[in-house]
Amino acid sequence: MVFDLTAKHLFHYDPEDKNVGNVFADFFDSVMAVPINIPGTTHHKCMKNKKKAIQLMKDILRERRDSNQKKGDFLDQIIEDMKTMEFLTEDFVVYFIFGMLLASFATISTNLTLAFALLTDHPAVVKELLEEQDNIAKSKDNVDSSLTWNEYKSMTFMSQVVDETLRMANIFPGILRKVIKDIHINGYTIPEDWTIMLVPHAVHMSPEKFPDPCTFNPWRWNDIGGTNAPTRDYIPFGGGLRHCVGAEFSRAVMAIFMRVLITKFSWTKIKGGNAYRNPALSLGSGFHVKISEKGQI
Numbered sequence: 601m602v603f604d605l606t607a608k609h610l611f612h613y614d615p616e617d618k619n620v621g622n623v624f625a626d627f628f629d630s631v632m633a634v635p636i637n638i639p640g641t642t643h644h645k646c647m648k649n650k651k652k653a654i655q656l657m658k659d660i661l662r663e664r665r666d667s668n669q670k671k672g673d674f675l676d677q678i679i680e681d682m683k684t685m686e687f688l689t690e691d692f693v694v695y696f697i698f699g700m701l702l703a704s705f706a707t708i709s710t711n712l713t714l715a716f717a718l719l720t721d722h723p724a725v726v727k728e729l730l731e732e733q734d735n736i737a738k739s740k741d742n743v744d745s746s747l748t749w750n751e752y753k754s755m756t757f758m759s760q761v762v763d764e765t766l767r768m769a770n771i772f773p774g775i776l777r778k779v780i781k782d783i784h785i786n787g788y789t790i791p792e793d794w795t796i797m798l799v800p801h802a803v804h805m806s807p808e809k810f811p812d813p814c815t816f817n818p819w820r821w822n823d824i825g826g827t828n829a830p831t832r833d834y835i836p837f838g839g840g841l842r843h844c845v846g847a848e849f850s851r852a853v854m855a856i857f858m859r860v861l862i863t864k865f866s867w868t869k870i871k872g873g874n875a876y877r878n879p880a881l882s883l884g885s886g887f888h889v890k891i892s893e894k895g896q897i
């Protein structure tokens with residue numbers, strides 16, 4: 601679902617086109633493998649799939665440029681920019697779109713799966729989310745009309761649930777930074793030119809920063825000064841100049857997904873939901889549920 605949505609906005613991907621979907625799915629399946637590139641290894645398979653996916657993206661780009669067709673997506677914009685910005689070569693654009701796809705697919709889908717598992721174990725959270733959605737529905741002239749931006753922004757508790765999910769289920773193993781001058785800290789020196797890895801998860805799960813860190817508690821954000829509070833201790837999307845460009849998009853996708861899930865569906869857990877790191881956060885065999893439209897379970 602996340603792949604279809606992002607790929608549609610990026611290059612007007614048609615989910616019915618199984619050829620494109622399968623090439624990317626094969627690549628993503630093997631992307632987190634030990635990098636030993638000999639026939640038979642998962643990494644080798646990944647490299648072969650990457651080649652196919654890159655070629656496919658190149659074909660899509662060339663076809664669009666040749667046809668001069670506009671589809672109202674990101675590809676239109678970047679093709680326009682290629683006319684004036686020299687660094688936007690065909691290879692750059694293809695790898696960039698590829699990176700954006702990977703950045704959204706690999707992150708949001710894992711976060712949503714974990715959100716699903718966390719909501720299942722915390723009915724009080726679902727109850728309060730439903731109350732918030734009821735209030736929004738009551739304030740609407742037409743209950744069936746689409747959610748407006750202001751309504752999305754008014755979902756305070758939903759936003760706290762998103763924050764708490766991202767705190768606990770941060771998929772990134774670490775953020776890399778280059779040391780630009782010697783850093784002296786706690787009697788140690790980290791020399792210039794070294795690379796440091798910041799581990800957001802270590803900060804997010806620190807009891808000094810977030811009391812009782814292993815408990816899923818969206819209400820803790822009431823005390824942290826409101827959602828999106830700029831705090832050095834909360835860095836699911838990194839920080840500074842390299843802050844994730846997809847942060848707001850991801851938060852919106854997560855919120856809307858959970859809104860639809862809790863208002864329209866009921867579900868019961870079948871199995872799974874155990875998270876581990878290898879090195880990115882993963883759910884191994886996934887989280888299995890029986891799901892049906894409300895009132896039909």
Ligand code: HEM
Pocket residue numbers: 700701703704705707708711770771772775776835836837838839840841842843844845846847849850
């Ligand atoms: C829950 C979802 C996501 C999480 C947790 C996440 C997390 C991160 C993190 C931790 C970084 C590194 C930031 C740093 O070095 O300070 C990053 C960078 C980046 N992310 Fe995301 N991301 C998510 C979704 C997305 C999406 C949907 C996109 C694209 C549409 C995206 C595109 C990028 C890009 C392009 C960068 C590199 C930014 C730069 O170096 O200037 N991310 N993300």
